[in-house]
Amino acid sequence: MSAHTVRFKQVDVFTAVPFKGNPLAVIFDADDLDTAQMKAIARWTNLSETTFLVKATDPAADYRVRIFTTEGELPFAGHPTLGTAHALLASGYQPKVPGKLMQQCGAGLVELKALDGGAWAFAAPRARVTPLPADLYPALADALRTDAVDFSAPPCGMDNGAPWLVVRVNSAAACLAIEPDAAALAHIVEAVGTHGLAVYGPHPADGPATYEVRCLMVGGSLGIGEDPVTGSANAALAELLSAQQRRPGLAYTARQGTVLGRAGSVSVEYDDAAGKTWIGGSSVTIVDGTFRLP
Known part of the structure; x- marks a missing residue:
């Protein structure tokens, strides 16, 4: 893969029917991107959120995600959590524990579990x-x-x-x-x-x-x-x-x-x-390809 491209998916979240949910852009292999570049990409996609998959720093996590709106970074958001998990699994990733994922984000660790029919749910952070x-x-x-x-x-x-x-x-x-x-x-x-x-x-x-x-x-x-x-x-x-x-x-x-x-x-x-509340939904991939960087 060229040094100037990264993997990219655009997914529709909380739906199994294309164009009926909430779209999300997911950028893979984003470790070499700095915050300014992530902000620029999020502004360009012009979606409510764009996520960037980077290497986890917590050994308990399967992956780490940074979540950006067009205005800045969020510590946590729900549809990006489910959409990023869907995109990662669709790329062939195998969870450390079958049927479960552990996401690291600005709010800490967020647990996810598989539901029937290919949907996933996240354990809601306390508010x-x-x-x-x-x-x-x-x-x-x-x-x-x-x-x-x-x-x-x-x-x-x-x-x-x-x-x-x-x-x-x-x-x-x-x-x-x-x-x-x-x-x-x-x-x-x-x-x-x-x-x-x-x-x-x-x-x-x-x-x-x-x-x-x-x-x-x-x-x-x-x-x-x-x-x-x-x-x-x-x-x-x-x-x-x-x-x-x-x-x-x-x-x-x-x-x-x-x-x-x-x-x-x-x-x-x-x-x-278990003291947990699970928020779940389906996701579907709409666009699958590469993202060109400057």
């Missing part, structure tokens, strides 16, 4: 919880332009490496109908140290999933941006449901990306005996 001050509840409802916020489940900032303000609304239909005021929302999310909002609402018992989820990023020239499918936010939601004693059982599913024409599917499993 730092910051309840939204109650005096901001009316402003939140006004900013979301809805009277469907369920304040009996207090909104909380949840930071597991990617911070989200998690907000419950009364139904999946109410979640899908939200058209927020970007400027008003920016002040509220900043109060709990986040730049994004994860809104969720329950589907009926015969619905396509247990919950509908939408992840809205606040700020920048677009005002409000929406993420197609978000592992970190679903991990934060799963932890908050447990903390607020609102778990729908030991397992549930979430649908995300509907408003964007996607069909993201996220599985959640609570393993109380």
Whole structure:
């Protein structure tokens, strides 16, 4: 292989159907790239995240990954964790322990396990919880332009490496109908140290999933941006449901990306005996080739 090319895959995460999930760029053999080069590549791919596979420095890890948005590096993110694992396994990598992977990233070690049908799940990192001050509840409802916020489940900032303000609304239909005021929302999310909002609402018992989820990023020239499918936010939601004693059982599913024409599917499993929450989903490779470097 030329010194100026590295292996590259672009994968779609939280879906088994191409173009229905959240895309991720994965750069292999990235040890010789410095941080500035990684930032430049991430800006060029122009995806929500680009990951770089580098040699692990922890002997317990199968691999190490650095995760970049177009703006900078993240210590952890969910769909890059599953997408990178998929890309690595598709390249022929054999895990140290069959059916398990240990990822090293900025947030430390993240455990993954194989699910049925070729999907994988990661053990959700614990989040730092910051309840939204109650005096901001009316402003939140006004900013979301809805009277469907369920304040009996207090909104909380949840930071597991990617911070989200998690907000419950009364139904999946109410979640899908939200058209927020970007400027008003920016002040509220900043109060709990986040730049994004994860809104969720329950589907009926015969619905396509247990919950509908939408992840809205606040700020920048677009005002409000929406993420197609978000592992970190679903991990934060799963932890908050447990903390607020609102778990729908030991397992549930979430649908995300509907408003964007996607069909993201996220599985959640609570393993109380081991003290772990597993966030899972399928991935599919879309592009497989090489990446040319300057």
